[in-house]
Amino acid sequence: MMQSETASIQVLTTVDVVVLTLVDGVLSVVLVQRERAPFAGVWALPGGYIHAQEDADAHASAARVLRSKAGIEDAYLEQLATFSGPARDPRGWSVAISYCALIPQQKLPTPRQGLKMVPVAATGQLPFDHGQILQAALARVRSKSQYSSLPVHFFGESFTLPQLQQVYESILGEPLNKVSFRRKMDELGMLEPVPGQMQAGGAHRPAQLHRVRPEFRQQLALSARGL
Amino acid sequence: MMQSETASIQVLTTVDVVVLTLVDGVLSVVLVQRERAPFAGVWALPGGYIHAQEDADAHASAARVLRSKAGIEDAYLEQLATFSGPARDPRGWSVAISYCALIPQQKLPTPRQGLKMVPVAATGQLPFDHGQILQAALARVRSKSQYSSLPVHFFGESFTLPQLQQVYESILGEPLNKVSFRRKMDELGMLEPVPGQMQAGGAHRPAQLHRVRPEFRQQLALSARGL
DNA sequence: CAAATAGTGTCTGTAAGACAATATATG
DNA sequence: CATATATTGTCTTACAGACACTATTTG
Numbered sequence: 001m002m003q004s005e006t007a008s009i010q011v012l013t014t015v016d017v018v019v020l021t022l023v024d025g026v027l028s029v030v031l032v033q034r035e036r037a038p039f040a041g042v043w044a045l046p047g048g049y050i051h052a053q054e055d056a057d058a059h060a061s062a063a064r065v066l067r068s069k070a071g072i073e074d075a076y077l078e079q080l081a082t083f084s085g086p087a088r089d090p091r092g093w094s095v096a097i098s099y100c101a102l103i104p105q106q107k108l109p110t111p112r113q114g115l116k117m118v119p120v121a122a123t124g125q126l127p128f129d130h131g132q133i134l135q136a137a138l139a140r141v142r143s144k145s146q147y148s149s150l151p152v153h154f155f156g157e158s159f160t161l162p163q164l165q166q167v168y169e170s171i172l173g174e175p176l177n178k179v180s181f182r183r184k185m186d187e188l189g190m191l192e193p194v195p196g197q198m199q200a201g202g203a204h205r206p207a208q209l210h211r212v213r214p215e216f217r218q219q220l221a222l223s224a225r226g227l
Numbered sequence: 228m229m230q231s232e233t234a235s236i237q238v239l240t241t242v243d244v245v246v247l248t249l250v251d252g253v254l255s256v257v258l259v260q261r262e263r264a265p266f267a268g269v270w271a272l273p274g275g276y277i278h279a280q281e282d283a284d285a286h287a288s289a290a291r292v293l294r295s296k297a298g299i300e301d302a303y304l305e306q307l308a309t310f311s312g313p314a315r316d317p318r319g320w321s322v323a324i325s326y327c328a329l330i331p332q333q334k335l336p337t338p339r340q341g342l343k344m345v346p347v348a349a350t351g352q353l354p355f356d357h358g359q360i361l362q363a364a365l366a367r368v369r370s371k372s373q374y375s376s377l378p379v380h381f382f383g384e385s386f387t388l389p390q391l392q393q394v395y396e397s398i399l400g401e402p403l404n405k406v407s408f409r410r411k412m413d414e415l416g417m418l419e420p421v422p423g424q425m426q427a428g429g430a431h432r433p434a435q436l437h438r439v440r441p442e443f444r445q446q447l448a449l450s451a452r453g454l
Numbered sequence: 455c456a457a458a459t460a461g462t463g464t465c466t467g468t469a470a471g472a473c474a475a476t477a478t479a480t481g
Numbered sequence: 482c483a484t485a486t487a488t489t490g491t492c493t494t495a496c497a498g499a500c501a502c503t504a505t506t507t508g
Binding site for chain 2: 083
């Protein structure tokens with residue numbers, strides 16, 4: 001009954017990161033061009049091996065991969081799920097701890113060779129099981145946007161409530177009631193107006209700029225009943 | 228910038244399973260006594276290495292561990308989160324893909340040497356980071372019980388609505404409105420009365436037995452607005 | 455002032471909870 | 482029939498969405 005307690009075949013341990021951002025209001029994912037086999041030259045999610053010598057945990061591995069392969073720092077990063085099996089990577093039985101990162105467009109690195117942002121609906125076929133990982137990330141973001149402040153991580157320092165509502169609507173794929181949305185944001189208590197600042201713009205009343213209160217910077221605000 | 232793409236230090240890949248059940252209405256966790264170092268003789272969550280030779284994925288590893296180390300079959304099983312780092316296991320840098328299992332008391336194996344059920348509040352200190360994994364499982368179950376049918380997996384074939392409500396209340400730690408609870412269960416549409424059967428019992432009206440509709444057996448029913 | 459969008463007040467419908475009446479067992 | 486719990490009906494309250502009104506900017 002009790003089998004040997006040694007892992008007799010090496011299991012590859014990797015991290016893959018789904019970096020999401022809004023490019024002109026369109027939910028997009030960061031892809032990098034793979035430099036080596038398997039799938040050399042193919043566009044894929046940024047990923048790589050865990051480096052046991054230097055990584056404090058898989059979260060640190062994901063942050064390192066993000067920095068070294070996509071030039072991204074300071075993204076909001078949360079663990080998604082872990083994918084595994086003998087077939088997902090042609091090199092052998094592998095474990096991929098996947099992470100989801102949200103980052104404002106302004107924090108993206110300058111576009112360069114081997115790095116691009118693609119609307120999530122237009123990635124085409126992705127190597128490994130990266131298509132499945134991307135779908136898991138989208139499901140997570142849509143689900144969490146229904147009851148939490150997750151989408152604020154798509155913005156930088158400050159933003160207006162109409163902008164924020166547009167992002168929620170874009171992610172959820174449905175229009176939201178303006179009054180209810182503002183009531184909810186008020187109840188969550190995570191935003192504060194940036195004193196005196198308004199957004200310049202068109203021939204109309206300018207909107208008040210808001211920012212996330214410091215105590216919510218690295219933490220999500222959750223709503224009991226959604227929105 | 229681009230570092231070597233080989234995992235130069237072996238990473239241990241394991242699964243750990245938090246098996247939850249209700250023992251006389253008290254939420255309890257299955258612990259097994261470890262047979263070998265590290266922590267030989269200590270009570271811990273059932274866990275073990277991934278066996279790349281035989282496991283189709285980590286989910287299969289978890290099911291195998293459950294069968295071989297705790298004698299449990301056919302539990303509801305879902306992935307929880309993945310814990311990792313150099314310190315959580317004294318053998319070295321390790322990855323533990325954790326799973327949460329729910330099982331009715333009747334399906335538990337006959338108690339035997341090296342296997343016990345402990346109320347979740349009374350486990351005491353657990354080895355590795357199993358305390359943290361247990362807390363993640365409890366948070367998951369409580370969270371999902373607020374808006375899904377997750378707790379039905381604590382029951383076997385059939386159960387009454389008052390029994391089910393008691394379980395929800397026990398998990399959530401607060402009393403629920405009887406009328407609202409029944410309205411919600413009705414809306415979810417996942418239960419059906421077992422024709423003609425009632426539960427025998429005390430000196431009072433017996434409750435109608437219900438069961439999960441076949442199409443919801445391996446899938447949770449989700450509510451839009453909670454409960 | 456006309457146009458355009460921001461922000462707010464208020465009404466209405468829906469859904470959740472309180473309360474209570476009815477139903478059906480046992481002794 | 483007294484008692485105990487199951488089940489259902491109905492009233493009340495709270496909240497979400499619809500609608501419309503006010504506010505503030507540019508040209």
